[in-house]
Amino acid sequence: MVSKTVANSMLFLRIVALAASAATVALLFTNKVKFDDGTKLRFQDFYSYRYEAVIAIIGGTYCILQLPFAIYYAVKQKRLIRNGFLPEFDFFGDKVICVLLATGVGAGFAVSLEFKKFLDDIFDSVGTPKKDPTRTTYDKFFVRGIVASATLLVACLSMTIVSIISSINRSRSKGVFN
Secondary structure, eight states: OOOHHHHHHHHHHHHHHHHHHHHHHHHHHTOEEEOTTSOEEEGGGOHHHHHHHHHHHHHHHHHHHHHHHHHHHHHHSSOSSOSSHHHHHHHHHHHHHHHHHHHHHHHHHHHHHHHHHHHHHHHHHTTOOTTOHHHHHHHHHHHHHHHHHHHHHHHHHHHHHHHHHHHHHHHHHTTSOO
């Protein structure tokens, strides 16, 4: 039997992961800039941002799938399906989602930080001032990518904690800690 605090914590962390995943998707999908010459830059122009968005959608979908079970578990302190399937599903599903979220975070941070630094170095080498419209537009785009990646990191950390708790719960249900 799991304590009410643990069940409520798992529910809260799953909700945090869902909210952070949804916020990441919103940040990425609205990450569009237009330069003075009319050209546009969108998150879809970068495969890493596309990957990050898909991973955030997968993470959010998993949290939505788990939410009814987590609510029932928090309210009743017992599993909705009692044949041992849910602890196993939580154990493996949480691990997979953690790894996927981590790869999404890595891809997003990598493209954002590398391109921002690369462009800043180019602008600095040719003497472009920091207030230049093209430079500030690029900065705005990549800083928003960094924020989206940081938000997905919150989802990843939340799911990591849930994964640890689900490991302990699985071990308890198998009698390892009894």
